[in-house]
Amino acid sequence: MKITEKLLHIPPYISTAWENIESLHTKDNLLIINLKNTKSIEIPNLPKQIIETIFNSHAKFIENKNDSPPLNPFSNMGLSMNSGSNLSSIDSITSAMKHNPDQKDMPDIPKEVLKKIATITKIFSDEASIDIPKPEANCNCPYCQISKAMQIATGVNIENLDEDVSEEDLKFRLWDIKEHGDKLYLVTNPLDHNEKYSVFLGDPIGCTCGSKNCEHIKSVLKT
Structure with missing residues (x-):
């Protein structure tokens, strides 16, 4: 016994x-x-x-x-979602992961995680040369999901990765912004087209998210 x-x-x-x-x-x-x-x-x-x-x-x-604390599914990539952004996080992601066709039907990675990855990628792609991985078509494995987020962060059209990319296409966007009327703008998350907000730059300035000092208003003001 x-x-x-x-x-x-x-x-x-x-x-x-x-x-x-x-x-x-x-x-x-x-x-x-x-x-x-x-x-x-x-x-x-x-x-x-x-x-x-x-x-x-x-x-x-x-x-x-x-x-026991919950496991961070991205800990093996060297990316802590609660820590500050750093270049080694991006290097860890691109070097540790590989495309896996057996996981092509994997569930979507949480949007907040993809947005974090996109933000980190943008910050350091402006400061250093980063080898952005290329996602495979019609694949939803973690490698391809993260690759798509990184490509979007640097302004690359993931549907035409083999084509030449213009300077206009390379403009980074955390939000897609379109003029929708007089002083009215439609702000869309490029990683999730269902996440949309309307921003009004008239008097008073406002956003449908309910905040008067949100990132959506700031993004429109920067355009």
Whole structure:
């Protein structure tokens, strides 16, 4: 018999990691272990002290699991979404990731993450030469999603990457801005065309986001 912080080993009944165990309870003289695969294991006639040790070990495993900080899915790329922008973050992204056609139907990366990547890319593409990766057509793997965000950040038309790019096309944009009327502008997120705002530069100045000092108004004023 072996009971540790990681596993429960009671031959010949069970030997498994705590992460495979859903719950524990007792009934009469039985210890009943419910597994995550919906199976149950019944162990008879265990001493009370052993049962208490098993319950305490399981409780400790659950507490430690709940106290663990959530994993940052981008930590292996050297990009902390809570830290300041730095050039090594961009280098880490482009060098650590590879196109994976097996992941072409992956879910979309959160928009706020892509926007962070685009912002960092823009900041340092103005200061240093950055090798921006080229996304593959009709692929949604993490590499291609991030590549598209980086291409957009530098103003490249991702649908025509093999064509010559004009100076006008290379203008960076966190927002697409179009005049929509007298002193009225439509501001659209190039990474998500469903995110749109109307900015009015008349009296009073305002934006449909509800803020009077938002980045949408500032972007229009800079154009």
